[in-house]
Amino acid sequence: MYRRIRDLREDKDWTQSKMAAYLNCSQRVYSNYERGEVDIPTHILLKLAILHETSIDYLLELTDEPRPYARKAALQEE
Numbered sequence: 001m002y003r004r005i006r007d008l009r010e011d012k013d014w015t016q017s018k019m020a021a022y023l024n025c026s027q028r029v030y031s032n033y034e035r036g037e038v039d040i041p042t043h044i045l046l047k048l049a050i051l052h053e054t055s056i057d058y059l060l061e062l063t064d065e066p067r068p069y070a071r072k073a074a075l076q077e078e
Contacts, residue, residue: 002036004059005069008052023047 007020020030023044024039040048049056049068057063 002034004061005048006034
């Protein structure tokens with residue numbers, strides 16, 4: 001899972017600092033997420049899935065299908 005999150009970030013050419021700012025956390029915390037040293041909270045997984053236009057299942061490596069499910073209208077506004 002952690003490699004997938006890093007790869008998605010790198011595909012956007014975002015630094016860990018930029019990602020941390022988007023997630024409203026420190027670069028160190030985000031780095032810990034990518035290295036798997038800290039469990040990623042649900043609200044962070046949700047923001048990552050929305051940002052990368054994928055599903056949490058994809059982030060968690062429960063599927064290899066990167067296309068997201070249809071989202072509720074309320075989530076599309078975030």
